Amino acid sequence: MLTAPSSRIWIDYDEEADVLYISFRQPQRANDSLLEDNIIYHYRDRDLVGLTVLKASDFNSGDSENTINGSENPEMG
Template identity: 55%
Template sequence: MVEKTLEKIYQSIPLIREFPFGHIWIDYDKGADVLYISFEKPQRATDSILTENNILIRKRDGKIIGLTIINVSKFENK
């Protein structure tokens, strides 16, 4: 189990390195099945857009500061 998790992390490293953000905060609420990703120190958004995939794009002053992914388990690799 740990080996599979580490392998998935290793595979995501090239993608993470391409992010235009200096820091990334990630929190997963297993009970609610929601993944929170913040690109700035977690703060309140002033605007939000809900996509058809149940991804909430959080903005502050027109800049994307994070994502809230609802029902994140549906994105699992099969």
């Protein structure tokens, strides 16, 4: 289970670019970043402030029961 660094999360998906943006604080500039497995981790003063998921559709294989766009998502209620 993932624990977010904040109680509020901003999520935006650019369908044309197939990029998912996740911010753990109100979107702001990071002063450091790390790219690993098509995920860019954004840091501000050593705190993780956001993620950018490149080729986001590759992370959804379509055979998972826990999908955001599907009708079945037990964790989301």
